[in-house]
Amino acid sequence: MTEQLDAGVAARQIKESDVLSGAGDGREVGRARRRKEDARLVTGRTQWTDNIQLPGLLHVAFLRSPMAHARITRVDTSVARTQPGVVAVFSGQDFAAEQGSLPCAWPVTEDIVLPDHPPMAVTEVRYVGEAVACVVATDRYKAADALDAIEVDYEPLDAVTDMTAALEEGSPKVHEAGNKAxxxxxxxxxIDAAFRDAAVRIDRTYVQQRLIPSAMEPRAVVAQTDGDSFTLHSSTQIPHILxxxxxxxxxxxxxxxxxxxxxxxxxxxxxxxxxxxxxxCLLITRRLGKPVKWTESRSEGNLTVHHGRDQLQRISVAADADGRIRGVKVDLLAGMGAYLMLVTPGVPLLGAFMYSGIYKMDAYDxxxxxxxxxxxxxxAxxxxxxxxxxxxIERIVDELAAELGMDPIELRRRNWIQHAEFPYTTVCGLTYDSGNYEAATDRALALFxxxxxxxxxxxxRERDDPVQLGIGxxxxxxxxxxxxxxxxxxxSYGAGGWEHAGVRVLPTGKVEVVTGTSPHGQGHETAWSQIVADALGVPFEDxxxxxxxxxxxxxxxxxYGSRSLVVGGVAVVQACEKVKEKARQVAAHLMEASPDDIEFTRGEFRVRGTGTSRTIQEIALATxxxxxxxxxxxxxxxxxxxxDPDNFSFPHGTHLCAVEVDTETGATKIRSYVAVDDVGSVVNPLIVEGQVHxxxxxxxxxALFEEAVHDADGNLLTTTMADYLLPSAADLPDYTTDRTETPATTNPLGVKGVGEAGTIASTPAVVNAIVDALRPHGVHDVPMPCTPERVWRVLDQARTTAQSTDGGL
Amino acid sequence: MIPASFDYVRPSSLDEALETLRDQGEDAKVLAGGQSLLPLLRLRLAYPGTLVDVGRVKELRGVADRGDHILIGAMTTHYDIVTSPIVREHCPLVALATATVADPAVRHRGTLGGSLAHADPAGDLPAVARALDMEFVVRSADGERVIPAADFFLDYLETALDPGEILTGIRVPKLGPGWGFHYEKFHRTAQAWAIVGVAAAVRRSNGTIEEARVALTNMGPTPVRATAVEEAVRGAELGAGGVLRAAASRADEDTHPPADLHARPDYRRHLARVLTHRALLAAAGTT
Structure with a gap:
C-alpha cells in the first residue's frame, strides 16, 4: 500500500516538473494551462441550447412507440389538438412527403441493406422510443400533457432482440430485405497455415454489451426561420456535417x-x-413559421440517443509453444439496431484494423x-x-498467457513491435509511425x-483468502x-477527413482563430490558444x-475520433505559418531589408545581425x-x-489494474490503477490528464457497471439512472498516471490524440484483473459488466463444474 | 423535470398542513425532502392533485432527548441526523445507516420521516426502524396516535398512515449500555439503493451475545426482522466463530426477496446470509 502511495506521489511530481520545464522556456505548448473556457462552462453562464429563449418560442414533445415492432394502423391527433396551449399536432403521415430518410454516410459494402429511415414513423415502428407523433405547444409542460390525448393503434409484430436469433431462418424480419445488413x-x-502449424489455439467469445452514452447535457434543438432562411441550434458535435x-x-x-x-x-x-x-424541428418550424425548441429528458435520452458497442466477438488466436503469435481470426456480429444511422455500419470497421493490437503476426482474418x-x-x-x-485481443492474449503458463507481460514482450522496428507495417496493413511499448510498460510496472x-x-491464493487479488x-x-x-x-465513407482553420491578426495585435473542430468539453479554446501563442509569439490571453x-x-x-488536435490543431499551425510569412513581408518592407534576412522569435521580426526589429503587433497595425x-x-x-493527414495516429500505452474480488459476495474493488500513456507530444498536460481520467x-x-438491458419484447429496462448505473467519483479508484512521449512523425506537432485512449485501454485491464483473480477457481471469463451477481454466478458455476469433474474421476 | 400538473401548497404550521390534508383527502400528497417523491413525479408514476410541502413546518425538525428515548422530528434531514450528538450518543445505528444513504446532496435534502413514510424496502432506514423498534408518532386533524415500527410497514410503498395523517416524529428507544451496532450495506454504486442491507444490534456480556436484533433491507416488500438469526445467536460465545456463521445462514428464512436488474432472489438470499454474518461480527466488535 505504502509503495503504491509513494509511486503515485512520484508520478505526480514528474508531472509538475513537466509543467515547470514547459513554462521555463517561455513556450506555451507543454504548459499545464487551466482551461480558459471552464469558468463559463462550469458555472453554466453560457449559451447551452436549452438556455436559448426566442420571442414566440414553441415547445415540441414527441410521442414515442411503446412497442419494439408494430404496424401503425391509426393515429388520431384530433383530441390532442384541442388541449390547452396546443398549437399543432403532427403524425408521421403529416410529414411523409417531405421528411425524407435519415442519412447513413457509411454504406460499407455495395450490397448493404440500407433501409428507409423516416424521422417520424409512418407505417411501422421498429424500436421502443421511435417517434410516431409530436405536439407543439406554448410550453413544455402543456406539450407533454397533450401527448396522452393522441391515439395510436398498433398491430403488434414480433420483436427481434438477439443477434444470433435474428440471423436464423424464419426469424421475424426487421426489414423486408432481412436481418443481415x-x-x-x-x-x-x-491464415490457414498460421492455424494449421500452431502449437496452441485458443477460441473465445466475448460480448460487448450495449451501452448508453450519457453526456451530461441532454440533446436539445432550437429551430427558427425568417421565412426564407433557417437557423438550427443543436447540442451536436458536428455542426458542419449536420x-x-x-x-x-x-x-x-x-x-x-x-x-x-x-x-x-x-x-x-x-x-x-x-x-x-x-x-x-426544422420541418415543424418550416410548417408553422415559428421558432420551436425540443429538449430531451434523461429517460427519453436513454431510449433514443443512439446506443454504443453491441457486438458479439468470436476470436481465435494461434501461437507457437514459446508464445509467438501466428495469427488471429475474428468473426464479428455487429448489432445495428433497427436502422443504419450516420456511421452505424462503419463502427466495426474502425476496429477491423486493430485486432492485431501492438503485436506482430503472420496472418489475420x-x-x-x-x-x-x-x-x-x-x-459511434x-x-x-x-x-x-x-x-x-488484450483479453485473449491474457488467456494465451494462462494457457502457456507464462507471465502476461512476458508474453506481450515476445510479440510486440520493438521500438527499433518503427515505422512498422502491421499485418492489417497500417503503418504505425512511432511507439515505444518497452518504455511505457517498464514505467507502468515500476509505478504499479x-x-x-x-x-x-x-x-x-495460498491462504485461500476469501478476497482474491487479480492483476490485469x-x-x-x-x-x-x-x-x-x-x-x-x-x-466507402461518404466524406473526407481533413480539417480547416483560419487565423486572423486584428489591428491591435490580438488574434482570432476560427476552427472547424467543434469542442464539447475538450478544451480547444485553451489548446488552440497555446499553439497560436507559440506560433505567432503573442500572449496566450490575446x-x-x-x-x-x-x-x-x-x-x-x-x-470525434480523437481528431481535433491531430488534424485541426495542425491546420491551425499551418494557418499561423501563412500569417507569419505575410507578416515577414511587411516587416522586411518596413525595415528595408530582404525577407530572407528577417528572423522571427517570440513575436518579434528582427533584421539578422542588427538591433532593428518590429513586433507582430506593430506589423498588425501597419497592415x-x-x-x-x-x-x-x-x-x-x-x-x-x-x-488532410497522410496517416492515422497511433497513441499507445500500458495500463495495469489490481482488483480485489470478494469471492463470497462477488464484489470487485479496484485497488490500484496505473496508466502510462504515450500520446506523443503534449500541448497541455492538464487537458491530457483530464482526458485520461x-x-x-x-x-x-x-467493465463493471453499464449495460442497456432489454426484455424479450424489446423493451428497454434501463431507462433511468437508477437502473443504468454510471459510476461516480465515489465508485472509482485514484489513478496513478504518467506518460512517455514518443512524438508522432506524421504531423508537425508530434501529437497523437488522447480523447479515446483511456476508454480503449481500461476495459480489458479491469476484466483481465477480475479473471486473473478467479483463475485458480477455474474461471476463464466473466461477461461484462462484471457485476457482483455475475461474478458470484460464474464462481458458483465453476465450483459446480469442478465438483462434477472430480466426481467423474 | 416535466411532471403532470398539480396544485402546490406550503403551509407554515402543522395544523395548517393537517387541515389541508383533511380537505384534499386522498388526492393530496405530503412533500418532505422530495428525494423519493420528485423522481416519481418526474416519471409521471405519481399524479397527486395537491402537493403539501411541509418544508416550512419548523416544529417537525430537530432531535430531542426524552429520557428513555430520543425523538427525531420527521422533517429532520439525514445530514442533521448524522451530525446530531444526541443521535450519535444514544442511537449510533441510526447515524451509521443514515450516513450510507445516497450522496451528500440527497442527505442534505432528504428526511428521516420522508424516507420512512415512503416505505421503500430498498431504503436503508426502514430496516433500522424495525431493528430498533422505533415508534412512529402520527397526527391528523382528529388527533395523535403512535404506531410501532412492526405495524407501520404494510407492503411495498404502503404504510399504516391514513389519508389525512402526517408522520410528525419518530421515537427511537435508547438501548442502554453493552450494545454494539453495524449497518452492512451492499450496493453497486455509492448512490445506488441497497441490493441487500443488514442492520444489526448486539448486546454483549462476558464474552457471549445476550441479545441481538437483526433487520434486513430489500429482502421483501417490507423491511423484515431476521428472527431466526436473533434466536440462534442468543447466548452464543463470541470466540466461537462458527456459531455466528451458522446463525447468519438462517437470515433469509421467511423472506421474499425481489427480482430486479441488480439481483435475482437466490443471490439476494445468499447475500443476506453473508452480510448478516459480517454485520453480526462487526456489531459484536470482533472485526
Whole structure:
C-alpha cells in the first residue's frame, strides 16, 4: 500500500516538473494551462441550447412507440389538438412527403441493406422510443400533457432482440430485405497455415454489451426561420456535417441553412449524428413559421440517443509453444439496431484494423456481419470499434498467457513491435509511425509495484483468502486522428477527413482563430490558444477561438475520433505559418531589408545581425493602416489552411489494474490503477490528464457497471439512472498516471490524440484483473459488466463444474 | 423535470398542513425532502392533485432527548441526523445507516420521516426502524396516535398512515449500555439503493451475545426482522466463530426477496446470509 502511495506521489511530481520545464522556456505548448473556457462552462453562464429563449418560442414533445415492432394502423391527433396551449399536432403521415430518410454516410459494402429511415414513423415502428407523433405547444409542460390525448393503434409484430436469433431462418424480419445488413471481410496472410502449424489455439467469445452514452447535457434543438432562411441550434458535435446532411435531407438549400453548436456539454460520439429530432424541428418550424425548441429528458435520452458497442466477438488466436503469435481470426456480429444511422455500419470497421493490437503476426482474418434487431440503432461511442477490438485481443492474449503458463507481460514482450522496428507495417496493413511499448510498460510496472503485487496474489491464493487479488494488463494501441480522406474513401465513407482553420491578426495585435473542430468539453479554446501563442509569439490571453457556427466557421469536419488536435490543431499551425510569412513581408518592407534576412522569435521580426526589429503587433497595425506596404501586398494579416493527414495516429500505452474480488459476495474493488500513456507530444498536460481520467472512468464503467438491458419484447429496462448505473467519483479508484512521449512523425506537432485512449485501454485491464483473480477457481471469463451477481454466478458455476469433474474421476 | 400538473401548497404550521390534508383527502400528497417523491413525479408514476410541502413546518425538525428515548422530528434531514450528538450518543445505528444513504446532496435534502413514510424496502432506514423498534408518532386533524415500527410497514410503498395523517416524529428507544451496532450495506454504486442491507444490534456480556436484533433491507416488500438469526445467536460465545456463521445462514428464512436488474432472489438470499454474518461480527466488535 505504502509503495503504491509513494509511486503515485512520484508520478505526480514528474508531472509538475513537466509543467515547470514547459513554462521555463517561455513556450506555451507543454504548459499545464487551466482551461480558459471552464469558468463559463462550469458555472453554466453560457449559451447551452436549452438556455436559448426566442420571442414566440414553441415547445415540441414527441410521442414515442411503446412497442419494439408494430404496424401503425391509426393515429388520431384530433383530441390532442384541442388541449390547452396546443398549437399543432403532427403524425408521421403529416410529414411523409417531405421528411425524407435519415442519412447513413457509411454504406460499407455495395450490397448493404440500407433501409428507409423516416424521422417520424409512418407505417411501422421498429424500436421502443421511435417517434410516431409530436405536439407543439406554448410550453413544455402543456406539450407533454397533450401527448396522452393522441391515439395510436398498433398491430403488434414480433420483436427481434438477439443477434444470433435474428440471423436464423424464419426469424421475424426487421426489414423486408432481412436481418443481415452486410458482411464485410478482410484478410491478410495465410491464415490457414498460421492455424494449421500452431502449437496452441485458443477460441473465445466475448460480448460487448450495449451501452448508453450519457453526456451530461441532454440533446436539445432550437429551430427558427425568417421565412426564407433557417437557423438550427443543436447540442451536436458536428455542426458542419449536420448542415450538409440537413440540406440534403430537407431540401433547404445549404446557403439558406445556418447550424450552430453553442457550448455543448459532452457527446462521447452520441452527438455525432443527424437525429430525427433535428430534422423534425426544422420541418415543424418550416410548417408553422415559428421558432420551436425540443429538449430531451434523461429517460427519453436513454431510449433514443443512439446506443454504443453491441457486438458479439468470436476470436481465435494461434501461437507457437514459446508464445509467438501466428495469427488471429475474428468473426464479428455487429448489432445495428433497427436502422443504419450516420456511421452505424462503419463502427466495426474502425476496429477491423486493430485486432492485431501492438503485436506482430503472420496472418489475420476478419469477418463482420451487421445485424438488424428491433432496438435503438447503435453508432459511434467513445472509441467506436477500437475499444471492442482492443478488448478482444488484450483479453485473449491474457488467456494465451494462462494457457502457456507464462507471465502476461512476458508474453506481450515476445510479440510486440520493438521500438527499433518503427515505422512498422502491421499485418492489417497500417503503418504505425512511432511507439515505444518497452518504455511505457517498464514505467507502468515500476509505478504499479508489479512483483510485489504478484507475491501478495500468491500469498492470498495460498491462504485461500476469501478476497482474491487479480492483476490485469492492457497494452493497447489505437488508430485515431480521423483521418486520411483517401483511406476513408477506400472504406466507402461518404466524406473526407481533413480539417480547416483560419487565423486572423486584428489591428491591435490580438488574434482570432476560427476552427472547424467543434469542442464539447475538450478544451480547444485553451489548446488552440497555446499553439497560436507559440506560433505567432503573442500572449496566450490575446487569442480567441471561434467555433461551432457555420456562419462564422464556414468549413469544418468537426470533432470525434480523437481528431481535433491531430488534424485541426495542425491546420491551425499551418494557418499561423501563412500569417507569419505575410507578416515577414511587411516587416522586411518596413525595415528595408530582404525577407530572407528577417528572423522571427517570440513575436518579434528582427533584421539578422542588427538591433532593428518590429513586433507582430506593430506589423498588425501597419497592415491595418496599409499606408506603407510592399507593392501588390494585400492588406490583410490572416490566412486559412486545410490539413488532410497522410496517416492515422497511433497513441499507445500500458495500463495495469489490481482488483480485489470478494469471492463470497462477488464484489470487485479496484485497488490500484496505473496508466502510462504515450500520446506523443503534449500541448497541455492538464487537458491530457483530464482526458485520461475521464476515459479510464468510462472504460471501467463498461467493465463493471453499464449495460442497456432489454426484455424479450424489446423493451428497454434501463431507462433511468437508477437502473443504468454510471459510476461516480465515489465508485472509482485514484489513478496513478504518467506518460512517455514518443512524438508522432506524421504531423508537425508530434501529437497523437488522447480523447479515446483511456476508454480503449481500461476495459480489458479491469476484466483481465477480475479473471486473473478467479483463475485458480477455474474461471476463464466473466461477461461484462462484471457485476457482483455475475461474478458470484460464474464462481458458483465453476465450483459446480469442478465438483462434477472430480466426481467423474 | 416535466411532471403532470398539480396544485402546490406550503403551509407554515402543522395544523395548517393537517387541515389541508383533511380537505384534499386522498388526492393530496405530503412533500418532505422530495428525494423519493420528485423522481416519481418526474416519471409521471405519481399524479397527486395537491402537493403539501411541509418544508416550512419548523416544529417537525430537530432531535430531542426524552429520557428513555430520543425523538427525531420527521422533517429532520439525514445530514442533521448524522451530525446530531444526541443521535450519535444514544442511537449510533441510526447515524451509521443514515450516513450510507445516497450522496451528500440527497442527505442534505432528504428526511428521516420522508424516507420512512415512503416505505421503500430498498431504503436503508426502514430496516433500522424495525431493528430498533422505533415508534412512529402520527397526527391528523382528529388527533395523535403512535404506531410501532412492526405495524407501520404494510407492503411495498404502503404504510399504516391514513389519508389525512402526517408522520410528525419518530421515537427511537435508547438501548442502554453493552450494545454494539453495524449497518452492512451492499450496493453497486455509492448512490445506488441497497441490493441487500443488514442492520444489526448486539448486546454483549462476558464474552457471549445476550441479545441481538437483526433487520434486513430489500429482502421483501417490507423491511423484515431476521428472527431466526436473533434466536440462534442468543447466548452464543463470541470466540466461537462458527456459531455466528451458522446463525447468519438462517437470515433469509421467511423472506421474499425481489427480482430486479441488480439481483435475482437466490443471490439476494445468499447475500443476506453473508452480510448478516459480517454485520453480526462487526456489531459484536470482533472485526
Amino acid at each position: 452486410f458482411t464485410w471481410k478482410f484478410a491478410q496472410g495465410d 448542415r450538409v446532411m440537413l440540406a440534403l435531407t430537407t431540401g433547404i438549400p445549404e446557403h439558406k441553412l445556418r447550424v450552430v453548436a453553442p457550448d455543448v456539454g459532452g457527446g462521447f460520439g452520441s452527438k455525432l449524428q443527424v437525429t430525427a429530432e433535428e430534422v423534425l 476478419f469477418t463482420c456481419t451487421g445485424v438488424f434487431t428491433t432496438k435503438m440503432p447503435t453508432d 461511442y467513445r472509441g467506436a470499434g477500437r475499444p471492442e477490438a482492443t478488448f478482444a 509495484g508489479y512483483d510485489k503485487l504478484r507475491a501478495e496474489q500468491a500469498d492470498r 494488463v492492457s497494452t493497447y494501441t489505437e488508430m485515431c486522428g480521423l483521418a486520411p480522406s483517401r483511406v476513408l474513401g477506400s472504406l 487569442v480567441a477561438v471561434i467555433h461551432g457556427d457555420t456562419s462564422s466557421s464556414h468549413k469544418g469536419m468537426d470533432t 491595418f493602416a496599409a499606408h506603407d506596404l510592399p507593392d501588390g501586398f494585400e492588406p490583410r494579416l490572416d490566412a486559412e489552411a486545410t490539413f 475521464g476515459g479510464i472512468a468510462q472504460g471501467i464503467a463498461q
